[in-house]
Amino acid sequence: MKTENNLKKQQTSPTRKTMYKNFPMVPKVIFGSGSFSQLGDVLLPMRKSSEAPFIFLVDDFFENGEFLSTLPLMFNDEVIFISADEEPKTAQVDALVLQIRQKYDEIPSGIIGIGGGTLLDLAKAVSILLNNKGLAKDYQGWDLVNHPALYHVGIPTISGTGAEVSRTTVLLGPEKKLGINSDFTTFDQVLLDPDFTKTVPKEQWFYTGMDCFIHCVESLTGTYLNAFSQSYGEKAMELCMEVYLNDLAPEESRDKLMMASWHGGMSIAYSQVGVAHAMSYGLSYLLGIRHGIGNCLVFQHLEEFYPEGVRLFNKMMDKHNIVLPKGICADLSQKDFDVMVNVSMGLEPLWENALGKDWKKIMTPERLQALYQKI
Numbered sequence: 001m002k003t004e005n006n007l008k009k010q011q012t013s014p015t016r017k018t019m020y021k022n023f024p025m026v027p028k029v030i031f032g033s034g035s036f037s038q039l040g041d042v043l044l045p046m047r048k049s050s051e052a053p054f055i056f057l058v059d060d061f062f063e064n065g066e067f068l069s070t071l072p073l074m075f076n077d078e079v080i081f082i083s084a085d086e087e088p089k090t091a092q093v094d095a096l097v098l099q100i101r102q103k104y105d106e107i108p109s110g111i112i113g114i115g116g117g118t119l120l121d122l123a124k125a126v127s128i129l130l131n132n133k134g135l136a137k138d139y140q141g142w143d144l145v146n147h148p149a150l151y152h153v154g155i156p157t158i159s160g161t162g163a164e165v166s167r168t169t170v171l172l173g174p175e176k177k178l179g180i181n182s183d184f185t186t187f188d189q190v191l192l193d194p195d196f197t198k199t200v201p202k203e204q205w206f207y208t209g210m211d212c213f214i215h216c217v218e219s220l221t222g223t224y225l226n227a228f229s230q231s232y233g234e235k236a237m238e239l240c241m242e243v244y245l246n247d248l249a250p251e252e253s254r255d256k257l258m259m260a261s262w263h264g265g266m267s268i269a270y271s272q273v274g275v276a277h278a279m280s281y282g283l284s285y286l287l288g289i290r291h292g293i294g295n296c297l298v299f300q301h302l303e304e305f306y307p308e309g310v311r312l313f314n315k316m317m318d319k320h321n322i323v324l325p326k327g328i329c330a331d332l333s334q335k336d337f338d339v340m341v342n343v344s345m346g347l348e349p350l351w352e353n354a355l356g357k358d359w360k361k362i363m364t365p366e367r368l369q370a371l372y373q374k375i
Contacts, residue, residue, distance in 0.1 A: 023269050024186045026154075026165055031192040031258075033251070036155065040072030042189060043110070046151055050075040052106040057096070057123050059084045059115030059157060061199075076104075084118040087284055087291065090136035090173040093125040100130065107131075110151035110188075116208065117161030117170075117291065120154045124169040124185050127152035136180070137173040142349075145182040154187040157196035159257040160208035160292065162215060162265025164190050170281075170291070176343055177285040192262070194254035206244075206322050207292035209257055210313065212264040213240040214295050217309035218274035219267040222353035226270060233267035236260045244316040274354030275305050275363075278347045279371065282340035287328070296324055301374045305354065329375045337369045344368060 030038060043054055053076045058067075060081040071079065080096070100108060107130060113123025125136055127149040132139070139145055154164045163169075167186045168179030197205075216237040219229050239260035243253050280294035289297070296313075303310040317324075329337075345351070345368065351359040 021270060022183075023167060024183050025266075025269075026187050026190050028188065029190045029192060033195050033255075034193065035191060036070065036193040036196070039112075039153075039155070039191060042153070042191070043072060043112075046110055047074070048109045049106065051104075052109040053077045053104060054110050054112055055080065055100060055108050055126075056112045056114060057082055057119055057126065059119050062114070062157075078103075082115075082119060082122065084116055086118075086288060087172050087177070088118050088121045088125070088170070090125075090140070090171045093122060093129055093136040093171065096122070096126050097129045097136075100126070108150060110153065112153045112155065114155045114157060116156065116158040117163040117211075120156060120161070120163040120187075121169040121171065123152055123154060124149070124163075124187065125171060125180060126150075128169075128180060128182070128184060136171060137175075139180045139182070140171060140173050140176065140178040142181045143183070145180065145184045147184070149184045151188050153189040153191065155191045155193070155196070156258070156261070158200050158204065158208050159194075159197055159254070159261040160210070160212040160264075162212060162261055162268070164192070165262050165265035165269070167269060172285060176346060177281045178347070192258055194251070194258050197254050197258065198250075202320070203322065204292070206316075206320055207290070207296055209240065209244065209260070210296050210299070210316070211292045212236060212257075212261050213244070213313070213316075214276050214299055214309070215264040215268055215273060216240065217306050218276060218354065219264075219271045221306060221309070222271055222274055223356050224271040224353045229267045229269070229271035232263045232269075233271075236263035236267055239263065241312070245312075245319060272349050272353035274350055275302055278344045278350040278354070279340075279368070281347060282344035282372070283328070283375070285343045286332075286336055286340050289328070293324075297328060297375050298371075300324060301371055329372050332372075337372060340372055341365050341368050 056079040058081050060083050063081045111123045111127040113120045128145055130150045131147050156164045168181045169185055170179040216233045219233040239256045243257045276295050276299045279298040283289045283294045355362045
């Protein structure tokens with residue numbers, strides 16, 4: 001009788017509700033060597049009319065007739081070549097949006113980003129701003145976008161950033177470096193063709209791949225870790241280890257690093273990054289240092305937070321004869337350090353993931369500046 005009463009009590013008790021994040025994923029993806037040739041077939045059904053162009057935002061590395069001949073251009077489609085030498089900026093997004101709005105009577109059929117993280121982030125941001133009022137800086141933060149983005153496609157030409165799969169587009173604004181983090185940011189279609197990565201210089205290949213590796217270290221050791229992010233992070237880590245510590249055939253290496261980038265981006269979709277990324281944002285904002293190398297410059301000094309990760313990182317640097325520049329922060333003023341520290345510490349979710357809810361007691365401005373001074 002007692003057991004029966006207990007069972008009834010359990011059945012009538014209210015169920016405790018837990019709120020889980022409902023993040024979007026890229027709904028369509030094509031992977032494979034030579035798959036870029038399928039882009040025309042992908043875009044054709046998405047074309048609104050002959051007056052609504054597709055706008056291609058392309059890394060200016062590909063500014064040549066041979067590449068242009070491979071694009072499935074129709075009607076009044078436009079190709080805009082953009083330098084990836086600097087991090088993407090909110091003002092750059094605003095200028096592109098204004099240019100497109102003034103030139104075309106109809107809203108474009110979509111935005112196609114072809115390049116590394118810079119071009120992919122620009123494509124995501126432009127597609128959002130074409131369907132939302134205001135300036136790009138107004139949407140730097142979490143879940144500030146009100147309307148869906150224009151149809152947008154991402155085609156990475158380098159592997160590691162995870163920008164092709166993430167729900168953020170990281171931009172340098174007038175006051176901060178911060179992403180437009182939104183359910184509307186994610187690409188509608190991604191095309192993964194490892195052949196694009198054949199021409200990536202060795203140093204850039206290493207720095208961008210380490211962005212992926214550091215994603216994984218920070219995700220897998222963070223307080224936000226869960227089975228979802230862990231499953232993707234562990235696979236991405238495994239692939240990074242194969243690529244950077246084994247002697248793979250070039251084609252196999254390209255395929256696996258592209259998949260590592262995808263899985264690494266997914267690993268932080270349901271968790272977060274940590275100390276290295278938070279500090280790298282400060283370096284990038286003040287000094288314009290590219291994200292990949294910025295992460296490496298910081299990560300080498302984070303053994304107290306990520307001992308095993310830093311050990312493996314050093315092993316990878318040795319294997320590939322990578323020598324990081326020194327003295328980056330040697331001549332900075334106190335005002336400069338204050339700017340970097342403020343930008344970095346403003347990224348609270350990253351610090352909480354790395355150090356827990358009491359992170360401000362652990363990472364003081366003075367301690368953070370001391371870390372910057374080592375770079």
